[in-house]
Amino acid sequence: MxxxxxxxxxxxxxxxxxxxxxxxxxxxxxSIEKLSFTTLSVLHTLSRKSPMRLTELTATEQITQSAMTQLVTRLERDGLVERRPDPSDGRVVLVHITGEGTKVIESRRSERVAQLSTLFEGLTKEEKTAIAAAIPALRHLAEVGNQS
Incomplete structure (x- = not known):
C-alpha cells in the first residue's frame, strides 16, 4: 500500500x-433520453455553470475544440443550447443551456433517483444511515473538486 x-x-x-x-x-x-455520454456531460456542465465559453467547455469536457464546436452546433439545432454573444466582448460566444436542455437533465436526474431508490432497497438500515450521514461531506468533496 x-x-x-x-x-x-x-x-x-x-x-x-x-x-x-x-x-x-x-x-x-x-434512460429514456438516448444521448451520448459527452452530450450529457456538456448538458450537465451547462446546467451548473451556464453560460460558458466554448473554450471553457472544451477544457472542462476534455475534447477537441473542433469536436466541441460540432457538438454545440448539434445541441443548438436540437434546441438544447443556444449561442449568444458575450456582452462584455462581442468577439466571444457564450453557450447557454435552454429550457429544453434543462428538462433533459432534470428528467435524467428523476430517472436516476427512481432507479437508485430500487438499489437502496437492497441495503440495511445501518448502511442507509451511513450513506445519509456521508452526503454533506461528499457534497463538500465535490465542491472542492469543482474548484480545482
Missing part, C-alpha cells in the same frame, strides 16, 4: 474504487 492510500483513517484507494464502480453503474442506468 502506498503512503497516500490512507488519509485520516480513510482508505483512499478503496474510496476511489467504490466511487469508480458507482459512477459506472450510474452512468449506465437505462
Amino acid at each position: 502506498k503512503p497516500n492510500d490512507y488519509s485520516n483513517d480513510i482508505n483512499i484507494a478503496d474510496f476511489a474504487m467504490a466511487f469508480e464502480e458507482l459512477t459506472r453503474i450510474i452512468i449506465r442506468l437505462p
Whole structure:
C-alpha cells in the first residue's frame, strides 16, 4: 500500500474504487433520453455553470475544440443550447443551456433517483444511515473538486 492510500483513517484507494464502480453503474442506468455520454456531460456542465465559453467547455469536457464546436452546433439545432454573444466582448460566444436542455437533465436526474431508490432497497438500515450521514461531506468533496 502506498503512503497516500490512507488519509485520516480513510482508505483512499478503496474510496476511489467504490466511487469508480458507482459512477459506472450510474452512468449506465437505462434512460429514456438516448444521448451520448459527452452530450450529457456538456448538458450537465451547462446546467451548473451556464453560460460558458466554448473554450471553457472544451477544457472542462476534455475534447477537441473542433469536436466541441460540432457538438454545440448539434445541441443548438436540437434546441438544447443556444449561442449568444458575450456582452462584455462581442468577439466571444457564450453557450447557454435552454429550457429544453434543462428538462433533459432534470428528467435524467428523476430517472436516476427512481432507479437508485430500487438499489437502496437492497441495503440495511445501518448502511442507509451511513450513506445519509456521508452526503454533506461528499457534497463538500465535490465542491472542492469543482474548484480545482
